[in-house]
Amino acid sequence: MSFLIDISDVCNVTDAEKSFQGSLSLKPIEMGDRQIDLPQAVAVAGTVRNVGNGILVSGEIDVKLWLECSRCLSKYDTDVAVRFKELFLFGDEQKETGRELLSVKGNMIDLGSVIEQLIASEIPFKPLCRSDCAGICAVCGRNKNKFPHDCQEGSIDIRMAKLKDYFKKSQEG
Ligand SMILES: [Zn+2]
Ligand SMILES: [Zn+2]
CATH class of the missing domain: 3.30.160 (Double Stranded RNA Binding Domain)
Structure with a gap:
């Protein structure tokens, strides 16, 4: 799933900055034999900033996860907010982030795979409907x-x- 941000306003001027916001509907996330449903669209907001060799994207993802308690097996939802900061490099100045190569494509950056991976990393291994379940x-x-x-x-x-x-x-x- 892609989440495109138009950076044509900032890609030619170092230190130029602009804010963005939007939402993204994601398919359920597969985690081993579990499937995590996202009952609502994911909200994404932040800023893009030209840092010379690329575009630094920072912001927050707000997502509701529909989980199954590992102790009592009941379903519950939980709100998760994830702060992020990622650098998308211009042209060939690509960077190995450990997750994948992030780069500016034309006047666009695609935050989709970053968003999906950040959400997946927030899914608890043993979800609990409440800490004293x-x-x-x-x-x-x-x-x-x-x-x-x-x-x-x-x-x-x-x-x-x-x-x-x-x-x-x-x-x-
Ligand atoms: Zn009993
Ligand atoms: Zn429980």
Whole structure:
């Protein structure tokens, strides 16, 4: 997906600067076996500045992510703001950024792949709907956030069963 910024106003004058803003609708992001949905268009705003050998783009990406909690498996959305600063080089003065070569193409720069990679890097490896998510009860399988409860008796029964098993085995052995 491309996000083009017209830099014709600034590309011939060193230190010239202009602001930009826009939005970008992205497809769901594939992360291993997970698929992260973006329920809204991504908002992008910032400035482009001619720094002599290229165009320095800085700004902020605001995105809403639709995630699945790794503890209780419920879906939730979360707002993420990502600050960025990237240099797009003029002509052949391309730079290895570790992500890919960024360069000015004609009077345009394309921020699309930068935006996608920045968003992907913000997706938590183990998302949590809230930091103190109580998760799913290991005994009865109910969501402990929605049904705060204590299955202590159940877990004691399980422990007792294991203990009985143990004694049974040690008698047999
Ligand atoms: Zn949760
Ligand atoms: Zn339970």
